[in-house]
Each structure stands twice: as C-alpha cells, then as structure tokens.
Amino acid sequence: MSNKRRALNILAVVLSVIYLLWRVFFTIPWHAxxxxLIFALLxxxxxxxxxxxxxxxxxxxxxxxxxxQDLQIPDYDPQQPLPDVDLIIVTHNEDVDLLRKTINAATYIKYPNRRxxxxxxxxxxNRPEVQALAAYYHIRYIGMEGNKQAKAGNINHALEQLKSPLFVIFDTDMIPFSGFLNDTVPLFQQNFQELKDDPDHTEPLGFVQTPQSFYNADIFQFNLFSEKIVPNEQDFFxxxxxxxxxxxxxxxxxGSNxxxxxxxxxxxxxxxxxxxxxxxxxxxxxxxxxxxSLATKVPQSSGITPIDLKGVIKQRTRWARGVxxxxxxxxxxxxPKLSWMNRLILINTYFYWWAFFRRIVYIIAPILYALWKIQVVNANFWILMIIWxxxxxxxxxxxxxxSGRGDREGMIRNERWGEVQxxxxxxxxxxxxxxxxxxxKAKKFKVTSKNVTFSLKDKLYIIPYLVLWLVTLVAIIKFNYGKYGSEILVGSVITFWLLMxxxxxxxxxxxxxxxxxYRKKERFTRKVPGKVKLASGQDWHPLVTSDVSEGGIAFTFTDTGSMPLQQGDEVEIQLKRRRIWITLTGKIARVAHRGKQPIYSAQVSVAPDHNRDNYLQLIYDGANETLPQVQDAWITPFDELYMNLVVRTQAYERRLSHRFNRV
Known part of the structure; x- marks a missing residue:
C-alpha cells in the first residue's frame, strides 16, 4: 500500500470520527x-x-x-508423513442427483496416495437410495436415525466411526475440484514441521477454509441481468x-469446503x-x-445457490439467527479466552447482521422529515456539509x-452494491x-431448497419493497414540490438520501x-477437444467445445472441410478428457454463426455409467468461468437500473405483441 493510499485511509477515518463526535454531542434533539428522540438515538x-x-x-x-499477509500454498513435504484424510459429505434430505455430483467429484480428488x-x-x-449411491461409487456409507441435533449431530456421529488425522466437510451441494487437497493439506504439513522445529513460537493449525464458490448466478446476478457484471454476493466475504x-x-x-x-x-x-x-x-x-485458522483465496469447490426469494431469505434468516x-x-x-484480534473479528461479524436493522433506520429517517417534518438530526445545513x-x-x-481484489486484478464489490444487497x-x-x-428463537429450521419456486405466495415477498418504494417516491415529490433556489440547496441532503x-x-x-x-442446467466454459459424426454415418470430424452442460454442448469444427450439420441431425460425439474418451449422443438444436464459422449447439445425453461420471467431472472440475470474479468497474447501479428498465420493458412489449398476434 502506497504512502498516499495509507494517508487517505487515515484521513478518512479521522474525518469520520470528527463527524461522529459532532453527531453525538451537537445534533441529537434531546428535548424532542x-x-x-428514540429514533434520533437509533x-x-x-x-x-x-x-x-x-x-x-x-x-x-x-x-x-x-x-x-499473503498465504502461499507450499508443495507436499516429502520429509513429512502423508496424513490420511476423511472426506465427509454431509446429507440430510437433499436431491440424490445433486449428491451424486459431489460424491463423483470426491472420487476424482488428487492426492499423492489415493489409498x-x-x-x-x-x-x-438413512435413505436406501443414498446407500445404493455410496455402493455404486465404492465409498463408505454412515447412516443415522433419529438425529435431533441437525448437521452437527450428523457430523459428530460420523466422526465417532472415523480416525484419520485430517477430515474435510462438504455439504451435499458443494462439488469439490480435483485439486482441493493439494491446496490445503500442504499447509498442515508445513505447520507440523514448524511445530517440530520451533514449538515455543508456533501455533497449531486447526483448520483451513477454502472459499464458498458457486457455479450458478445468484439472485442479484440473475434477476438483475448482471451475470457478466458483478461477482456472486458471497464472494466479498x-x-x-x-x-x-x-x-x-x-x-x-x-460450513463446508x-x-x-x-x-x-x-x-x-x-x-x-x-x-x-x-x-x-x-x-x-x-x-x-x-x-x-487460515483461509485460502482460490476456490477449490463450487456449489449451487438459491435464486428464489423464499429460499434466499430463509437461508439468510437461518444464518442471522445462528450467528x-x-x-x-x-x-x-x-x-476472557478471546484474543483482542479474535474479539474484533467476532464483534465485526456480529454487527454485520445488524446492518439490516440499520438500513431500515437509514431509509425511514429522511422520510420522517420529508413527509412529517420530524427532525431527528438538529444541524445547520452549512455546518453539516462541512463536517459530514x-x-x-x-x-x-x-x-x-x-472492497477487495479477486483472483484477477479488480474489485469484488463496491459500496454501492453493498447497499443494494x-x-x-x-x-x-x-x-x-x-x-x-x-x-x-425460531421453532424449526429446514435445509434451504435449491429448487426454484415462483408461486403466488413467493410473489408476495415483493410487498415490503413496493411499500417502501412508493413511500420514498411520495416523500421525494412532496419534499421538493414548490421549492426554488436556496430551498432546494438547503434540502439537498434529504433529497440525496431519498434518491439513494x-x-x-x-x-x-x-x-x-x-x-x-429457461436453462435447466448450468453452462460452463470448457474448451475440450473431440470429434463428431452423424449417428447414421462413419466419418468423424474434429471439434472443440466452447461450453458444456449436463444437457448440451456448443462446439465448432477444427478442420477446414467440416461436415454440413443441420438443425435436427442426430449425432454421436466423443470428447477427450486427458486420455479418456467420453461418448455422448444427441441432436443438433441450433446453428449460429460467428463470422464465417458456424457454432453448433447440441442437446446431448450420456449413458449412466463411467461415461456419465467422466462427463460430470469434465463439467464440474473447476470454476464456472462464464461468471465474473471481479466487478465491472465501469457499470454502476444507475447503469443497472437503466438496463433493467429497458430489458423488462422490451420483454413486456414482446408478450403484448404475441398476445395480440394470437388474437
């Protein structure tokens, strides 16, 4: 960090502290x-x-x-014994097909000695279908009945029957990458060596947390058409x-990874x-x-995040209450057992969950003054501008x-996006x-469903936003109506907050x-070589994929004399992953063009055998690069607001057009 940047940070803190002191001692309406008074204090x-x-x-x-502070992942230490590792995949009542992907990926994790x-x-x-899935993949199944201690009870029950010196926790929906252990276990080996060399000045390593990462767009990315603009909301943490x-x-x-x-x-x-x-x-x-405890920066697993309002809100409510x-x-x-650093981190985490109460206070404060002249801050405009x-x-x-830098140079999230969230x-x-x-306390909590639901009841979640939006709009109009010149200037702070x-x-x-x-399965950017032929033909032609999903692939030919494929053609496709060929069957669904080169999209299926396992690994072994790791610094919430207005207006126009055309 440059001296200039450090000086700006310190100056920002000093000016903010001066403002807060002024607010506490000179602006609270004690005689109101x-x-x-209560709202002013809040x-x-x-x-x-x-x-x-x-x-x-x-x-x-x-x-x-x-x-x-820059955590470097060392190589495996050949001088240290290689520890056994238990990979515990925790499941309750989640979909078995989702669990299959996580188990399948776990069997591909690299380690110097896979045994x-x-x-x-x-x-x-204690589901028979999960036991059968474990048998198919030749992994250990630990069933349990009558668990009344939720996820913790399930894990403790499993640990009673395991004995490896290291263990990993994966949630059902968190699919590990093949390099997961390579990015974590060497840190333990390094710590073991340091404890041996200098036990008096080395603290033992308790756990290594890898990032929570997701392969589908979250509710902010998806519903705001921002899959290419902002990273997942949880990336910031x-x-x-x-x-x-x-x-x-x-x-x-x-909780996982x-x-x-x-x-x-x-x-x-x-x-x-x-x-x-x-x-x-x-x-x-x-x-x-x-x-x-340490945290790595590069994701080594990826999961699915809910994108329906009910699912997201229930998930965050559980997290908030739990913390x-x-x-x-x-x-x-x-x-007294907490170190001062530990205490700071925990207090900061605790206060985070109060940010939502604070946000409600911030929204209501200017409305009170704009609509009812309830003044919760006693301040002269010019003094406020100078100090605030x-x-x-x-x-x-x-x-x-x-607000952070991702794996690539850039910002993960700015303050304006934080306020929206x-x-x-x-x-x-x-x-x-x-x-x-x-x-x-809440009486009961359930595991968050990852299935998207859009029932009428789900639509009712919009009501609080709509009410606050309407009240804020009325406040803006009423507060500024009929004002001229200096009146607009003096009221600009209230107007600023109302507009924000x-x-x-x-x-x-x-x-x-x-x-x-529209899309049933997530699409991943994967450039994989392969070959294709008509189902009724014998001549193979080389290809390379641009993206893949469980239900389809997009590809282009890599030879000059490519075969002419048409929409509806039945095809057989083979993709090469390392030294393994994966066979797919399918149908050409769409033919598009990028310049002179056609791009083919095919709906595919794969037999439920090793072909399927290898294909799932091809898809899920690595981050979904179709989603951004850093925020597009040139796109502001104002741009997003405009884009959503345009896109949604066009969508309504198309619906109306189709309806009238049918008539």
Whole structure:
C-alpha cells in the first residue's frame, strides 16, 4: 500500500470520527418528543456501528499490507508423513442427483496416495437410495436415525466411526475440484514441521477454509441481468473479508469446503449442537483453544445457490439467527479466552447482521422529515456539509479501494452494491435479528431448497419493497414540490438520501420481480477437444467445445472441410478428457454463426455409467468461468437500473405483441 493510499485511509477515518463526535454531542434533539428522540438515538448508533465496521475493514487491509499477509500454498513435504484424510459429505434430505455430483467429484480428488483418502457420506436420513449411491461409487456409507441435533449431530456421529488425522466437510451441494487437497493439506504439513522445529513460537493449525464458490448466478446476478457484471454476493466475504481474517490466523469456518485437524476438533468436544450455525461457533472454539485458522483465496469447490426469494431469505434468516445464537453462547464481548484480534473479528461479524436493522433506520429517517417534518438530526445545513460531506465521501472512496481484489486484478464489490444487497435483505432480517437477540428463537429450521419456486405466495415477498418504494417516491415529490433556489440547496441532503434509497429500492423491486428461468442446467466454459459424426454415418470430424452442460454442448469444427450439420441431425460425439474418451449422443438444436464459422449447439445425453461420471467431472472440475470474479468497474447501479428498465420493458412489449398476434 502506497504512502498516499495509507494517508487517505487515515484521513478518512479521522474525518469520520470528527463527524461522529459532532453527531453525538451537537445534533441529537434531546428535548424532542420521545419517538423523535428514540429514533434520533437509533440513527446515531447506527452511524457509529456502520463506521466501526468500515474502520475494521480498512484496519485489516492496512495490517495485511504492513505484515505482507499473503498465504502461499507450499508443495507436499516429502520429509513429512502423508496424513490420511476423511472426506465427509454431509446429507440430510437433499436431491440424490445433486449428491451424486459431489460424491463423483470426491472420487476424482488428487492426492499423492489415493489409498489414504477415504470418502464417506454421512446420511442422517438413512435413505436406501443414498446407500445404493455410496455402493455404486465404492465409498463408505454412515447412516443415522433419529438425529435431533441437525448437521452437527450428523457430523459428530460420523466422526465417532472415523480416525484419520485430517477430515474435510462438504455439504451435499458443494462439488469439490480435483485439486482441493493439494491446496490445503500442504499447509498442515508445513505447520507440523514448524511445530517440530520451533514449538515455543508456533501455533497449531486447526483448520483451513477454502472459499464458498458457486457455479450458478445468484439472485442479484440473475434477476438483475448482471451475470457478466458483478461477482456472486458471497464472494466479498469468502474471497476478501475471510482471507483478511485468515491473515490474522482467525478465519471463520463457513460450513463446508474446510479441512480440519481431527485432534483439535476432539479437544473442543466435537461440533457444537447448541446453535444452528455450528460452523461459526466451532471455528471460534478452536481459536480459543489455541488453534489458528487460515483461509485460502482460490476456490477449490463450487456449489449451487438459491435464486428464489423464499429460499434466499430463509437461508439468510437461518444464518442471522445462528450467528446471534453463537455470539451469545461464546460471550464475545466478555469472554476472557478471546484474543483482542479474535474479539474484533467476532464483534465485526456480529454487527454485520445488524446492518439490516440499520438500513431500515437509514431509509425511514429522511422520510420522517420529508413527509412529517420530524427532525431527528438538529444541524445547520452549512455546518453539516462541512463536517459530514468530506468524511462521508472520502470514506466511501477508500472503502471502494478496500472492497477487495479477486483472483484477477479488480474489485469484488463496491459500496454501492453493498447497499443494494443490504436493502434487499433488510425488510426480512431485521426482525429475526432483534428476536434472536432478546432470546426468542425460531421453532424449526429446514435445509434451504435449491429448487426454484415462483408461486403466488413467493410473489408476495415483493410487498415490503413496493411499500417502501412508493413511500420514498411520495416523500421525494412532496419534499421538493414548490421549492426554488436556496430551498432546494438547503434540502439537498434529504433529497440525496431519498434518491439513494429510491434507487436501491428500485433495484430490490427488480430482484423481487424475478426472471424466467429457461436453462435447466448450468453452462460452463470448457474448451475440450473431440470429434463428431452423424449417428447414421462413419466419418468423424474434429471439434472443440466452447461450453458444456449436463444437457448440451456448443462446439465448432477444427478442420477446414467440416461436415454440413443441420438443425435436427442426430449425432454421436466423443470428447477427450486427458486420455479418456467420453461418448455422448444427441441432436443438433441450433446453428449460429460467428463470422464465417458456424457454432453448433447440441442437446446431448450420456449413458449412466463411467461415461456419465467422466462427463460430470469434465463439467464440474473447476470454476464456472462464464461468471465474473471481479466487478465491472465501469457499470454502476444507475447503469443497472437503466438496463433493467429497458430489458423488462422490451420483454413486456414482446408478450403484448404475441398476445395480440394470437388474437
């Protein structure tokens, strides 16, 4: 980090602190009505906490730069014994076809000695079909009945029957890449050697967390037509924030895709069963016991994320309640076993889940003044501009710089996108967070379904966004109607906040409106050589794929005298993965042209045998490069808003046109 950048970071923090001191001591309406005073205090507390979380990110990034925190994955150490590893795939009632992909991928994971890798499926549903699947892949099946301790109970039950020094946790929907162990186990070997060489100055490694990565577009990417513009919403935490946590040796466990030291987990009594976020709590318990935790930056597995409102909101509600539960169990504010760094990370995580309550406060505050002249901030306009504006805009500028860099050079997420995402979750998360904080627990939680549903009930989730959007629109019109000259200038701060929230809520409306899902299977960019012939012919012609999916491939010919294929032609295709040929049968569905070169899209099927296993591995072994790793810095939420208006208007025009044409 350059001296200029460091100076800007420090200046942003100093100006923001000056603003917060001014807010606390000079702007609170102490003599106002009780409602106004309470809301004014909520607003200033929200601002303090928001700034605190921003300061923490800046601090961790500056610390990472100063200490040169850059986790390097070593090679396997031939001087160290190669540890056995148990790969535990945890399943409850998920779809068996989804589980098949994860099990299949686990059998392809590379390791210097594959006999030391033991793949296990832990099924607390005790399902015969899962047992049959395990038998097909020649892996161990551990069934369980009557589990009343959720995922933690299932894992603990499996661990009682396993003994490898290292074990890995995979959720059903998290498909590992073949290089997973190569990116994690050497870190343990390195730590073992360091403990041997210098035990007095080396902390034992408890677990290594790899990023949560997804091969389908999330609800923000998909519903906002942004699959090529912004990364997955969870990338900001997994590939930035948690990597910074790991740089301080206190990475958080996020539930899947992590390798554990068995003796460390045994030492803390296994996975905790008194919370619905056993992952978060276990990681902290290991840290308190003296074990460090690291987070890698490059994904080594990929899963599916829900894109329907009900599924996404239920998932985040479970996470929010669970983290609040675990923070209470761990006593993060008073626990003497927590180091100061560990405590900072946990408090920062705790405050994150209060961001949604703060967002509601921020939305309501300018509306109160615009519609009812309820003033929750006593401030002169010019003093406000002098004290608030410099710190606010500079902090957002440096936060844009500290919002992370992905595997490729670029930003993972800027502050404006963060506000859109906070606004989206705010109406549905702030009440569960409050209830969990005061000890009112949810009666029951279910595993989040990854199947997309768009029933009438699902459409009702749009109501809070629509109500807030309409109220904000009315507030903008009423507040500015009839104003001229200096009146507009003096009211510009209120108008600014109303417009910002109006844009965010407009984006939320588009997200809640959804988008029709045409593609049944996700498409992956894969350039694979192969050959094709007509089903009734004998002459093979060489090809290379541009993308593949479980139901189809797109390809071009690589020879000059390519065979003429037409839509509807039955074909046989063979793809070469390393030294293995994979046979597919199918039909040409579409012929497009890129310049003079035709691009063929074929619907394909594969026999349920080793062909299928190899084809699934070809598809899922690696990140889905059709989705971005970094944000397009040239596209703003304003551009996104305009694009959605245009695309959705065109869609409605087409529907109307088709309807009238039928008539």
């Amino acid at each position: 009505h009780l409602f106004t 607003l200033v507390i929200s601002e303090i906490i928001s700034n605190f979380t921003g300061f923490m990110l800046i601090f961790f990034r500056m610390l990472a730069t100063r200490q040169k 030391q890798v033991h793949v296990v499926v832990a099924d607390d549903g 997994s590939r930035d924030v948690n990597v910074l946590n790991g740089g301080n040796k206190r990475a958080l466990f996020t 992590a390798v554990f030291l068995r003796e460390a987990v045994d030492k803390v009594g296994g996975f905790p069963t008194d919370t619905i976020t056993e992952d978060f709590e276990l990681g902290t318990e290991l840290n308190m016991e003296g074990y460090i 609040i539960q675990s923070c209470r169990n761990l006593h993060i504010f008073t626990n 504006a410099p710190g606010y805009f500079l902090l957002h500028y440096v936060m844009g710089d500290t 906070e606004t989206f979750f705010a109406p549905y998360l702030f009440i569960p967070v409050i209830l969990e904080t005061i000890g009112i 929230h109006f844009i965010n809520l407009s984006m939320c409306l588009f997200i809640a409106m959804g988008r029709h899902v």
